Amino acid sequence: xxxxxxxxxxxxxxxxxxxxxxxxxxxxxxxxxxxxxxxxxxxxxxxxxxxxxxxxxxxxxxxxxxxxxxxxxxxxxxxxxxxxxxxxxxxxxxxxxxxxxxxxxxxxxxxxxxxxxxxxxxxxxxxxxxxxxxxxxxxxxxxxxxxxxxxxxxxxxxxxxxxxxxxxxxxxxxxxxxxxxxxxxxxxxxxxxxxxxxxxxxxxxxxxxxxxxxxxxxxxxxxxxxxxxxxxxxxxxxxxxxxxxxxxxxxxxxxxxxxxxxxxxxxxxxxxxxxxxxxxxxxxxxxxxxxxxxxxxxxxxxxxxxxxxxxxxxxxxxxxxxxxxx
Amino acid sequence: xxxxxxxxxxxxxxxxxxxxxxxxxxxxxxxxxxxxxxxxxxxxxxxxxxxxxxxxxxxxxxxxxxxxxxxxxxxxxxxxxxxxxxxxxxxxxxxxxxxxxxxxxxxxxxxxxxxxxxxxxxxxxxxxxxxxxxxxxxxxxxxxxxxxxxxxxxxxxxxxxxxxxxxxxxxxxxxxxxxxxxxxxxxxxxxxxxxxxxxxxxxxxxxxxxx
Numbered sequence: 001x002x003x004x005x006x007x008x009x010x011x012x013x014x015x016x017x018x019x020x021x022x023x024x025x026x027x028x029x030x031x032x033x034x035x036x037x038x039x040x041x042x043x044x045x046x047x048x049x050x051x052x053x054x055x056x057x058x059x060x061x062x063x064x065x066x067x068x069x070x071x072x073x074x075x076x077x078x079x080x081x082x083x084x085x086x087x088x089x090x091x092x093x094x095x096x097x098x099x100x101x102x103x104x105x106x107x108x109x110x111x112x113x114x115x116x117x118x119x120x121x122x123x124x125x126x127x128x129x130x131x132x133x134x135x136x137x138x139x140x141x142x143x144x145x146x147x148x149x150x151x152x153x154x155x156x157x158x159x160x161x162x163x164x165x166x167x168x169x170x171x172x173x174x175x176x177x178x179x180x181x182x183x184x185x186x187x188x189x190x191x192x193x194x195x196x197x198x199x200x201x202x203x204x205x206x207x208x209x210x211x212x213x214x215x216x217x218x219x220x221x222x223x224x225x226x227x228x229x230x231x232x233x234x235x236x237x238x239x240x241x242x243x244x245x246x247x248x249x250x251x252x253x254x255x256x257x258x259x260x261x262x263x264x265x266x267x268x269x270x271x272x273x274x275x276x277x278x279x280x281x282x283x284x285x286x287x288x289x290x291x292x293x294x295x296x297x298x299x300x301x302x303x304x305x306x307x308x309x310x311x312x313x314x315x316x317x318x319x320x321x322x323x324x325x326x
Numbered sequence: 327x328x329x330x331x332x333x334x335x336x337x338x339x340x341x342x343x344x345x346x347x348x349x350x351x352x353x354x355x356x357x358x359x360x361x362x363x364x365x366x367x368x369x370x371x372x373x374x375x376x377x378x379x380x381x382x383x384x385x386x387x388x389x390x391x392x393x394x395x396x397x398x399x400x401x402x403x404x405x406x407x408x409x410x411x412x413x414x415x416x417x418x419x420x421x422x423x424x425x426x427x428x429x430x431x432x433x434x435x436x437x438x439x440x441x442x443x444x445x446x447x448x449x450x451x452x453x454x455x456x457x458x459x460x461x462x463x464x465x466x467x468x469x470x471x472x473x474x475x476x477x478x479x480x481x482x483x484x485x486x487x488x489x490x491x492x493x494x495x496x497x498x499x500x501x502x503x504x505x506x507x508x509x510x511x512x513x514x515x516x517x518x519x520x521x522x523x524x525x526x527x528x529x530x531x532x533x534x535x536x537x
Contacts, residue, residue, distance in 0.1 A: 052439055078441030089436030093454045093528070103440055152440075162439075 001065055002159035002192035004028040004051060009060035011046055020046045022216040023060070030159070031190040033182075035203040037239070038213035044196045047213070048162050051194060052078045064160065079106050082153030082161035082191070086168045088145040090137040096122070096148050097133040103156035121151040124185065143174035147181070154189070163195040167202070179205055200240055204228075204251065212236050225251045245315050250280035257282075257314040258296045258304035265302070270295040275303060279311050286311075329489075329504035337508065343484035344512065347403055347475045351410035352468055358411065359418035366419065367426050377423075380416035388413065388474050392481055406478035413474060414467035421463025425456040458528040465520035472513050486512065 005027045012019040021043040028034045036044040049055045050062060053074045062069050069077055090099050097118045104114045122129040125147040137145055146166060153161055167175040179202060186193065197203050203210050204224045212219045212227065212235075220232040228248050231237040241247055255275040271285055272295045282294055286308055296304040330337050366373040383391075388409060395405040429452060437447045479487030489505030492498070 054435070054439060075441045075443050078439055080441075083436070083439035085432055085436055085439070087430070087432040089430075089432040089439075091433060091437070091451060092430075102442075106441055106446070 002030040003063075003065050004160065004192060004194065005063040005066075006047075007061045007063065009047070009050060009057045009062060011043075011050060011055055011057050011059075019043075019058075019216050021050070021057070024218050025060075026211065026218060026221050028192060028194060030192050032208045033186060033193040033195060033206055034209050034211055035195045035197050035207035036211045036213060037197055037200065037203045037207075038219075039239075040198065042213040043216040044198075044213050045164055046216075048164055048194055048196050051160070051162055052081045052083060075106075079103055079156055080158050080160075082156070082158040084146075084149050084153045084161065084163040084166045086165045088137070088142075088149040088166075090145055090148055090152070092137050095134050095136055096127070096140070097129075099137070099148055100152045100155050102152065107156055117155060121154055124154070124188075125151045125181065127151070141174075142170050143178060146170060146178060150181075150185070154185075154191075159192060161191045161193045163193060165196050165198070168198075175202070182206060204240075204247065212239065246280055246283070249283060249311065249315060250278045252279045252314055253277070254279060254282050254294075254296050254306060255304070257310045258306045259310065260304055261302060262305070265305075270305075272297050272302075273306075274298070279314055282306055283308075283311055329500045330508060337486075337489075337504070340484060340486050340488055341508065341512070343403075344472070344475050344486045344509075347407055347410070347478060347483060347485055348468065348471045348516075351407045351414065351471050351475075352464065354407070355411045355414040355418055355467060355471075356464065359415055359422060362415070363419045363422035363426065366423050373423065377416070377420060380419060383412050384416045388477055389480075392477065396481065401482050403478065403481075403483035406475065406481055406483040410471045410474045413470055417467045417470065418460075418463050421466075422456065422460050425459030425463075426452065428459065429455050454527075458524055461520060461524040461527055465517060465524065468516050468520060469513055472509065472516065476509050 006024045009021060009024045010019050011021045024047060036047060038044050046055055050057050051064075051069070053069060064072075064077075091102070094102075100118045100121055101114050104117055109117070118133065119129040122132055127144060127147055132140075132144070132148075137148070140148065149166065153163075167178050170178065182193075183206065195206060197206075207224055209221060209223055210227055211221045212232075214235055220227060220236050222230075225248070227236060227240055228242045228251065231240065231242050237243070253275065254273060254277050257279055258275070269291075270293050271289045271291050273282060273285055275296050275298045285291075285294060292307060294306045295302050296306055362376065366376050391412065392405055392409045395408050399405040399408055433451065433455070434447065437451045442450065475483070475485050476487035476490065478485050479491050486505055486508045489501050489508065493501030493503075493505060
């Protein structure tokens, strides 16, 4: 549950010179993180806000699990979709608990159920309920506010989450922590997430697939690795910095490039890393330690060796090596 | 002061008249200001002429305004109350429009995006957020109303002003002082009560200060 289907969707604002969104057709699969990426004014936020009917398309249709969203009452529809926005948009006059409780209350849940849900969600986003339940948003840091924002959006247990540049106004370190948090939560919850960003690193980090937009149109919709290795045009190539080999290496796992352990292997003094790490991590480790080879570990046991030559081969191998991408 | 203590029934009657005038005018003024402010918020073009008109009204001296109103409403409390309502409009409408415009748009968008209906957004988000600002306006309006009600005694409306004007006419110094003290006390008490209410209406700021 949680498929979003755009069918020839357009939106032209009154007085707009060109459509803000022009004939978008694509499908976001259930349980997938799709990042909508593009420069300002490309229509990415507009596209997002049509999903919960904050904007109504002037052409085409959007389907959630096959149901045309025009057939669902706007308020009902929105209560079923998690929504996270840039400045968190927390209600300043409500405590953290009351903020999280908004949608469950709208859905008419019972009091004990709501209380349990609040604590469960605060635990989930790593804000100990005992400490944070009764605080007001003004008493939280930007990162904590956005954690509450995420908890609030998850409260009604929606199948779909819409996130509109949620970490745009947050410092780089906190942003990276929150991105990890999203990936961790996604591993547990398997929501369908539509995420707007103008940050390429963020998109590459989070997305299962990236929807690249420009002037209201979809330029390319593909996996991060395919976007880097087979950009549809100059615009995508430049936007993603596809000539950045290190960036590509960041999307490849060590396991895809390593060689099997030689029969006479005895763990010398090689630095080690996990088979799940990226080749970018491996390169960094080789440069840092100066070691000729790395030992790859899987659950603590050596499973392979990796040298600079293996990394170099992967970097020139191109799309074929993409099977084992992160 | 001794006059206040020696004539408790007379002072109490006047005080009640004063409170009645202030209360009625504030009630009517708020009932009028809320829809006006909502209209000015909804229809942006209306805001400037509306605030301008109310501002001009505010510059007319209260004595002159009441005199204008006497032919319409008679030489009684009604004329005074109408004047008080007109005076307090500019304060109430301005505070309410400024308060509504001051709500963070991200908060309103979140409310909409989470599936609140128009009335849920109004009662659960806009009203609580605008209430402290609006109550600050009510407090200032109440003080202005108490001041104008004092003049009401000249127009046969009663109130604590009667002590002042009677005192001046009969050269009773103690009566003048008594009237002045009574009005000042009343204004201070009402101000304090409304300030406490304002404080109570914004839990988030109260907590923030203690940290």
